[in-house]
Amino acid sequence: MEAPLSPRESARFVAENSRDVLVDHEGVRRAAELLLPAAVAWRVEQWKSLHELNPRGADEAALDWVFVVDSLNFSFWAEREDRKCEVRYGGTAYTGYWALCAAVNRALDQGIPVTTASYYATVTLDQVRDIFRSDTAVPMPLIEERHRILNETGKILLEKFGGSFLNCVRKSGRSAQKLMHLIVENFPSYRDEAWFEGKRISFYKRAQILVADTWSVLEGTGDGCFEDISSITMFADYRLPQILVYLGALKYSDDLLKKLLEGEMLLNGDKQEVEIRGCSIWCVELIRDHLLELLEKRGEKPPVEINSILLDYHLWDYAREHREDMKGTPFHRTRCIYY
Numbered sequence: 001m002e003a004p005l006s007p008r009e010s011a012r013f014v015a016e017n018s019r020d021v022l023v024d025h026e027g028v029r030r031a032a033e034l035l036l037p038a039a040v041a042w043r044v045e046q047w048k049s050l051h052e053l054n055p056r057g058a059d060e061a062a063l064d065w066v067f068v069v070d071s072l073n074f075s076f077w078a079e080r081e082d083r084k085c086e087v088r089y090g091g092t093a094y095t096g097y098w099a100l101c102a103a104v105n106r107a108l109d110q111g112i113p114v115t116t117a118s119y120y121a122t123v124t125l126d127q128v129r130d131i132f133r134s135d136t137a138v139p140m141p142l143i144e145e146r147h148r149i150l151n152e153t154g155k156i157l158l159e160k161f162g163g164s165f166l167n168c169v170r171k172s173g174r175s176a177q178k179l180m181h182l183i184v185e186n187f188p189s190y191r192d193e194a195w196f197e198g199k200r201i202s203f204y205k206r207a208q209i210l211v212a213d214t215w216s217v218l219e220g221t222g223d224g225c226f227e228d229i230s231s232i233t234m235f236a237d238y239r240l241p242q243i244l245v246y247l248g249a250l251k252y253s254d255d256l257l258k259k260l261l262e263g264e265m266l267l268n269g270d271k272q273e274v275e276i277r278g279c280s281i282w283c284v285e286l287i288r289d290h291l292l293e294l295l296e297k298r299g300e301k302p303p304v305e306i307n308s309i310l311l312d313y314h315l316w317d318y319a320r321e322h323r324e325d326m327k328g329t330p331f332h333r334t335r336c337i338y339y
């Protein structure tokens with residue numbers, strides 16, 4: 001089968017042919033102006049300082065943490081907002097993606113080597129249920145899939161990379177694109193692809209966020225000094241589209257909006273689901289372009305290049321902080337292992 005379009009080209013193609021989702025160019029400009037004051041201060045080092053659950057180190061163990069977390073970084077949304085999986089750790093109750101991180105750190109504190117490939121390659125379903133147990137009656141979604149992915153991913157990391165994700169990173173020769181393709185070619189659960197209008201396209205959400213988190217945990221230095229890091233796009237999850245609609249940069253058709261407001265699920269690969277994800281990526285690319293234009297006009301050269309990763313991280317954190325304000329803006333509900 002022919003290779004799919006890259007995530008950036010896929011996003012452009014979807015945005016040019018989308019019917020139920022529209023990138024609003026005036027909304028893109030407004031979003032860039034809103035984000036500009038914060039954008040000049042974005043740093044890759046914030047990945048650790050802003051998030052207490054992220055690993056502190058920049059060593060092999062920290063990379064193995066990132067690899068396991070991003071292998072399971074999908075589908076945390078709850079059927080009902082008032083009944084959620086929650087993991088209590090260090091006196092805080094975490095939900096969603098952070099519940100996953102809290103469960104990993106809780107296991108490590110208990111001496112369970114959950115980030116070691118030789119452990120999770122053969123970990124049992126019961127052990128996985130215990131490691132990711134919720135402190136409410138609501139379990140983490142897709143726990144069986146998470147178990148299958150841990151076994152599959154652990155076995156491949158042992159067979160092909162000596163059980164260490166650092167070996168995979170080193171094979172990329174400091175190219176973000178090469179690392180993304182190494183991940184997708186070797187680890188099947190990262191193959192986030194679809195058909196759209198007769199073309200094979202890709203979003204590679206978890207492969208791209210794994211490259212981004214590798215860059216972040218290594219703080220852009222050494223093995224993490226990717227010369228093409230700015231070629232990585234935003235990560236097409238279910239939170240970013242919600243914030244982009246909330247900011248007015250993305251618009252849904254009345255039919256699609258009605259479906260989402262009624263809580264109807266969209267299947268992974270459905271036309272409307274692909275349009276939401278592809279237009280979201282393209283929308284963030286345009287916001288990034290506009291941010292750079294605004295900075296250029298102001299004669300400001302930010303100390304670090306503003307790229308779609310830093311913009312994505314900031315928008316994702318913003319969405320978490322404005323959860324209440326965004327209550328009226330629906331996110332799309334798709335149950336899958338890709339985001």
Ligand SMILES: Nc1nc2c(c(CN[C@H]3C=C[C@H](O)[C@@H]3O)cn2[C@@H]2O[C@H](COP(=O)(O)O)[C@@H](O)[C@H]2O)c(=O)[nH]1
Pocket residue numbers: 047051054073074075076077095096097098213234235236237238239240312313316320339
């Ligand atoms: N676009 C994008 N999607 C991201 C992330 C993250 C967390 N990563 C960074 C965050 C802090 C650290 O800097 C990590 O590097 C998780 N997700 C996705 O969101 C969804 C979970 O949402 P909720 O149910 O609300 O927890 C799920 O699809 C998950 O895959 C990101 O950064 N960008």
